[in-house]
Amino acid sequence: MSRVFNFSAGPSMLPESVLNRAAAEMLNYKGSGQSVMEMSHRSKIYESIINEAQQIFREVLGIPDNYKVLFLQGGASTQFAAIPLNFMNGSKKADYVLSGQFSTKAYKEALKFGGDVAVAGSSKDKNFSYIPKLTRADFRPDADYAYICFNNTIYGTTYKYIPDTGDVPLMADVSSCFLSEPMDVSKFGLIYGGAQKNIGPAGLTVVIVREDLLGNCPENVPTMLDYKVMADNDSMYNTPPCWSIYVCKLVLEWIRDLGGLEAMKLHNEKKASILYDYLDTSKMFIAPVVKEDRSMMNVTFVTESDELNKKFVADATEAGFVNLKGHRSVGGMRASIYNAMPIEGVEKLVDFMAKFEKSN
């Protein structure tokens, strides 16, 4: 079977050149006589891999010097707990914006720690089909932090602006839009994401955090959840997710060699507009998200009937367009078109959708 066009929300497609390189280096990494999977994480050779990964991450995303880059495990979901544990330690107030399922989960996790956790905005009234318009007045000026999910993977919405929270550090889950376009890291206290959406294999979670916010964890916070410990040990307090970091480095090199995040943005805008332009003219498929809040990464759409949705997903799978079924909580369809999805994949999907529309 030839390779399919994989529209999965994550784990998802990786660039073919990255997979080929990983394969070529699998048995004997740069003459070391070992696979990266087999190396001691304390070896010189592995050290050079993790250091380079961090360096290229800084270069590609333009991370300011006063931010730490942490390579962690536990997935994005572990950060739902780590963030309140690390930062809800001053006024013990935290303000959350509920724009979908993941931010709601993060909010519920924060409620477990006994602080004053408030909802600063929500789009639940319309099934999360838009992004709340927030102003500084929506955030408490004495909050320890504010929290948003920047791109809502399940609903297909994204922030087109960075909310103004004044002096309150803004923490953002960027799992499904990490490295998809340039981002001004200096506007955030912390950004983080699971790698498996857009920057590598599952098992790696990247946290980028402003240095001055670290070091206020209470004594009883588990060591592994204390960002300061991870920062002080260059993500090597214990064994890091070695292999995933290595593949992430290959992905970063791929982005850099294509022209960096400006080039990535053009590539992603082009794919998204091909798909949304078709959806806007289609008489069968409807894009439920408010136009101005549409995600460039996760494109959701539906037909008028569940039956037709099902038939579409089945026929598409047959034709080599896989994982187009929407998340179980919303139904319909979702095409995740992350960095590694080629333009050809979206063009061919649209051709297929047009044919399906004609014959059904």
Ligand SMILES: *Cc1c(COP(=O)(O)O)cnc(C)c1O
């Ligand atoms: C997938 C996803 C998560 C959950 O990630 P895990 O690594 O599986 O914990 C959290 N937030 C967003 C925005 C996601 O897309």
